[in-house]
Amino acid sequence: MALKSRSVTSDGKRVMTMEEFKRWLKKFDADKDGQISKSELREAIHATGGRFGMWKSRRGIRAADANGNGFIDDGEMNNLVEFAEKHLGVRIVQF
Numbered sequence: 001m002a003l004k005s006r007s008v009t010s011d012g013k014r015v016m017t018m019e020e021f022k023r024w025l026k027k028f029d030a031d032k033d034g035q036i037s038k039s040e041l042r043e044a045i046h047a048t049g050g051r052f053g054m055w056k057s058r059r060g061i062r063a064a065d066a067n068g069n070g071f072i073d074d075g076e077m078n079n080l081v082e083f084a085e086k087h088l089g090v091r092i093v094q095f
Contacts, residue, residue, distance in 0.1 A: 013091040035071035
């Protein structure tokens with residue numbers, strides 16, 4: 001499940017819109033409950049070639065999970081942008 005995007009920046013980050021990012025991340029929603037769990041986020045990290053998936057997924061959940069239930073739902077996806085830009089090699093742009 002490679003990241004697909006329009007272009008790649010000079011620092012190697014893939015450029016995508018928030019909607020493209022959400023669609024890509026939802027591919028890892030293994031149980032199709034509409035939420036991203038820590039293990040599902042770990043799979044996304046590994047799919048981008050990232051290392052330390054367990055540690056990074058724990059940090060990503062903490063960074064994005066506004067209601068503290070341990071999952072990232074659609075309303076919390078925007079909270080994940082900074083994490084994604086740092087650890088998933090993407091740059092989220094507004095079009």
